[in-house]
Amino acid sequence: xxRILHDRTTQLxxxxxxxxxxxxDLVEAxxxxxxxxxxxxxxxxxxxxxxxAMHELVFxxxxxxxxxxxxxxxxxxxxxLPPMTLAERRMLLAMAAIAARDKLCGEDLVTAAAEAAGxxxxxxxxxxxxxxxxxxxxxxxxxEIAQ
Numbered sequence: 001x002x003r004i005l006h007d008r009t010t011q012l013x014x015x016x017x018x019x020x021x022x023x024x025d026l027v028e029a030x031x032x033x034x035x036x037x038x039x040x041x042x043x044x045x046x047x048x049x050x051x052x053a054m055h056e057l058v059f060x061x062x063x064x065x066x067x068x069x070x071x072x073x074x075x076x077x078x079x080x081l082p083p084m085t086l087a088e089r090r091m092l093l094a095m096a097a098i099a100a101r102d103k104l105c106g107e108d109l110v111t112a113a114a115e116a117a118g119x120x121x122x123x124x125x126x127x128x129x130x131x132x133x134x135x136x137x138x139x140x141x142x143x144e145i146a147q
Contacts, residue, residue: 026039036050036054091119
């Protein structure tokens with residue numbers, strides 16, 4: 001019995017180490033999020049092994065994660081940006097460029113970034129989604145990029 005548990009633990013640790021090493025490449029290939037399916041494809045493992053490796057990285061605090069209703073959805077390298085859609089990424093890049101160049105903040109920054117990113121009326125929902133992901137914060141002057 002001890003040998004069976006040891007073999008399973010050893011396999012889990014190998015899978016978790018392989019996932020930790022492959023995580024930056026997986027995030028680059030899948031910027032919308034690295035979930036169980038992406039881990040299965042990246043490591044060529046079963047769904048159970050992929051999920052166990054993801055949970056091991058989360059429990060050992062070697063990655064950041066998002067979850068909903070108790071289910072692990074996505075993981076990404078600790079200290080990195082959370083998964084974003086292309087529109088969210090364009091909006092964030094436009095906000096960063098405009099804030100650095102023109103020293104705008106608040107609603108002026110959101111309006112200018114929405115025009116630059118070409119997102120139009122979706123700007124408010126994009127800002128809300130970026131705030132929920134912790135990328136934007138509400139400062140004294142309005143929305144700011146989190147440090």
